[in-house]
Amino acid sequence: MPANHDASFVDTMPANVAVQFFDRVEKSSSAEAFRFPVGESWESVTWREAGDRVTALAAGLLALGIESEQRVGIAAGTRYEWILADLAVMCAGAATTTVYPSTNSEDTAYILSDSGSRVVFAEDDEQLEKLRSHRDEIPDVIKVVTFDGTTDGDWVIDMDTLAEMGRAYLAEHPSIIETTAAAIRPDQLATLIYTSGTTGRPKGVRLRHRSWVFEGEAIRVQEILDDTDLHFLWLPMAHSFGKVLLSAQLACGFATAIDGRVERIIDNLAVVKPTFMGAAPRIFEKAYSRIHMMQAAEGGAKEKLFNKAFAVGARFDELEREGKSVPLGLKLQHGLFDKLVFSKVRARFGGRVRFFISGSAALNAEIGQWFHSAGILILEGYGMTENAAGATVGHPEEYKMGTVGQALPGAEVRIGENDEVQLRGPHVMEGYHNLPEETAQAFTEDGWLRTGDKGSLDADGFLTITGRIKDLFKTSGGKYIAPPAIEAKFKAICPYVSQFMVFGNERNYVVALVTLDPDAIAGWAEENQMAGKDYTEVVRSEQVREMVGGYVEQLNARLNRWETIKKWDILDHDLTIESGELTPSMKVKRNVVEDNNKAKIEAFYS
Structure with missing residues (x-):
C-alpha cells in the first residue's frame, strides 16, 4: 500500500x-x-x-x-x-x-x-x-x-x-x-x-x-512495518534515531534483536537475519567498500563477473525506475546475475532484509543506487533530535532515490527563507532545557522549527536535503560550495576512505583533508608489500599518497571547475568519537576538525 x-x-x-x-x-x-x-x-x-x-x-x-x-x-x-x-x-x-x-x-x-x-x-x-x-x-x-x-x-x-x-x-x-x-x-x-x-x-x-507516541503511530498507519518483522538494533539509544525505532516497535509489535557492539554488526546480521535495520550512512559506506575490496582482491574472472553484474543491475534498475519496459535479454541477464552475484551480497546482510533505513546524515546517492541494484532498498529518513528524529521517511512502495521521502502523516514540512527546511507537528520539541533564549531562536515567528538544513520539496512532497546552511561556503571568487555533495562523491569513488572534508571559505580555491579507514588500509597494505606496518606509517607512505591522488583526480573530473580540490593531505589518524572529532552518531564535527588542523589548512594557501 x-x-x-x-x-x-x-x-x-x-x-x-x-x-x-x-x-x-x-x-x-x-x-x-x-x-x-x-x-x-x-x-x-x-x-x-x-x-x-x-x-x-x-x-x-x-x-x-x-x-x-x-x-x-x-x-x-x-x-x-x-x-x-x-x-x-x-x-x-x-x-x-x-x-x-x-x-x-x-x-x-x-x-x-x-x-x-x-x-x-x-x-x-x-x-x-x-x-x-x-x-x-x-x-x-x-x-x-x-x-x-x-x-x-x-x-x-x-x-x-x-x-x-x-x-x-x-x-x-x-x-x-x-x-x-x-x-x-x-x-x-x-x-x-x-x-x-x-x-x-x-x-x-x-x-x-506525545512526540514519541506520534513517531511510532505514524510508521504504523503507513503499514511500513508490522508484527511479522524482525528488527536488528545497534544504534546508540542515547540518540533520537535509536529511540524512534523503539517507538515504532511499541506501535507495530515486531521483535527487536539488540546488540550495540558496532564491530559485530555484519556478523550479527548473518545470525539474526533481520527484515530491517536503521543505520548511519557510514555503515553502508563501509560495507560497500569492503565488498568492492574483496572483489578486487579476488581479481580475474570473478571481478569481471561482479563488475558486469552491477553494470547490468544499474541499467535494469534505471529502466524500472523510469517505468520503461526492460528488454528480454536484459531481463534474462539480470535474473542470472541475481543468482550468481546479488543473492550473495544480500546473504551478507542475512538474506531477509526488506529494507534498511538510513538517517543522521546524507547517504551518497551512488552508494544507495548500488545497493538497490543488488536488490537491497535503503530508505532515507530525515529529522533531528529537536523533532524526535523522524520528520520524513521513504516508503517501501513509494520512494524516490536521492530524497529523504515525504513528511510523516500528521506532520508538516516547508521551505523557508534561504531554502531552510522547517518543521511543524506533534513530534516537535517543547524547547531546550533551562534555555529560553535558545528555544525562542529555534522557532520562526509563526511557530515552525528551524532545522538549519537547506533543502527543496518536489511537486509530490518529496524532500531533498542539500546540506547544512552553515556548512555552505563561498569562495573568494563568489562561488557557493556545498561540502557534503563533494565529500559524498569521493566516498563513492574511493573504497579506502573513512572521511573526506572540504574547506575553502573566503579562499580562492578548495582544499581537503582525508582520513583512511583502518580496516580497509590494513588490507591494502598487505597487498602492497607493507604488511605489519602501523597505520600512521602506511598512510604517510608515498604509495598511499599516489593511490589517493588517483582518486582525487577522478573526483575532480566530476566537479565544476570552481569546486575542484587543488590541494589535499592525509591525516595520520582516523576521526573518532573519543577524540571529539565525531559525534556519537558518527557525524563529523567540522569545526573541531578545522580547529585541530588549522596550521595544515593555512599551509595549503601559503
Whole structure:
C-alpha cells in the first residue's frame, strides 16, 4: 500500500508511552519482544516477560521516591537493559536523560547536574567511576542502579535489587503502575536528550510523550512495518534515531534483536537475519567498500563477473525506475546475475532484509543506487533530535532515490527563507532545557522549527536535503560550495576512505583533508608489500599518497571547475568519537576538525 497520509490517527493515538507499551504487552503478550546476546548465544523474552520486568523496575523507582517528570539518567551502551530502564522511567511518569557511554566524566556530570537527575542507571564500573569522581557536582542523585558494575549496598545497587524493591512496593500498592501510567499527560516530559551546543556545552532537548507516541503511530498507519518483522538494533539509544525505532516497535509489535557492539554488526546480521535495520550512512559506506575490496582482491574472472553484474543491475534498475519496459535479454541477464552475484551480497546482510533505513546524515546517492541494484532498498529518513528524529521517511512502495521521502502523516514540512527546511507537528520539541533564549531562536515567528538544513520539496512532497546552511561556503571568487555533495562523491569513488572534508571559505580555491579507514588500509597494505606496518606509517607512505591522488583526480573530473580540490593531505589518524572529532552518531564535527588542523589548512594557501 502506498504511504497513507490520513492524519486522523493523531486524535486517537495512545495518551503516552506507558499506555502504548502496556497496550502492546496485552495485545502481543506471548509473542517475542526482544532478543539479546548472552555469551555466544541469543536469549529471547516475550512482551509479557518484558512487561513484568518493566513494571517491577518502574515500581522500584516509585519506591525510591521518584515523582512525575523528575529526571532519571541512563549512561550505557545499547543493550536490552537500556530499553528496560528507559521504559521503566517513562512508566513511572519520570523522564529519561540520555548519556552516551563515550561521554567524558566532566560532560556526564554536567548533563546529570543540568537535568537535575535524581537516579542514574550506569552500565558498568567505567560509567560508575565517572559518577563517583564527580559526586559533589551531582548532589541531586540519590541512587545509582548498575547493569554490570560493582555495587556498594548504599549509593549503588543493581537492577535485581531495584526490581525487588519494586515488587515489595507493588505488594502494598498493587495498581500503582496502572494508575501512574493513566495519569501521564500527552504533553508531559518523557525524554531529555543532550545535543552538542555551539557554545561547547550540550543542550537538553525536551521531548514529550506525545512526540514519541506520534513517531511510532505514524510508521504504523503507513503499514511500513508490522508484527511479522524482525528488527536488528545497534544504534546508540542515547540518540533520537535509536529511540524512534523503539517507538515504532511499541506501535507495530515486531521483535527487536539488540546488540550495540558496532564491530559485530555484519556478523550479527548473518545470525539474526533481520527484515530491517536503521543505520548511519557510514555503515553502508563501509560495507560497500569492503565488498568492492574483496572483489578486487579476488581479481580475474570473478571481478569481471561482479563488475558486469552491477553494470547490468544499474541499467535494469534505471529502466524500472523510469517505468520503461526492460528488454528480454536484459531481463534474462539480470535474473542470472541475481543468482550468481546479488543473492550473495544480500546473504551478507542475512538474506531477509526488506529494507534498511538510513538517517543522521546524507547517504551518497551512488552508494544507495548500488545497493538497490543488488536488490537491497535503503530508505532515507530525515529529522533531528529537536523533532524526535523522524520528520520524513521513504516508503517501501513509494520512494524516490536521492530524497529523504515525504513528511510523516500528521506532520508538516516547508521551505523557508534561504531554502531552510522547517518543521511543524506533534513530534516537535517543547524547547531546550533551562534555555529560553535558545528555544525562542529555534522557532520562526509563526511557530515552525528551524532545522538549519537547506533543502527543496518536489511537486509530490518529496524532500531533498542539500546540506547544512552553515556548512555552505563561498569562495573568494563568489562561488557557493556545498561540502557534503563533494565529500559524498569521493566516498563513492574511493573504497579506502573513512572521511573526506572540504574547506575553502573566503579562499580562492578548495582544499581537503582525508582520513583512511583502518580496516580497509590494513588490507591494502598487505597487498602492497607493507604488511605489519602501523597505520600512521602506511598512510604517510608515498604509495598511499599516489593511490589517493588517483582518486582525487577522478573526483575532480566530476566537479565544476570552481569546486575542484587543488590541494589535499592525509591525516595520520582516523576521526573518532573519543577524540571529539565525531559525534556519537558518527557525524563529523567540522569545526573541531578545522580547529585541530588549522596550521595544515593555512599551509595549503601559503
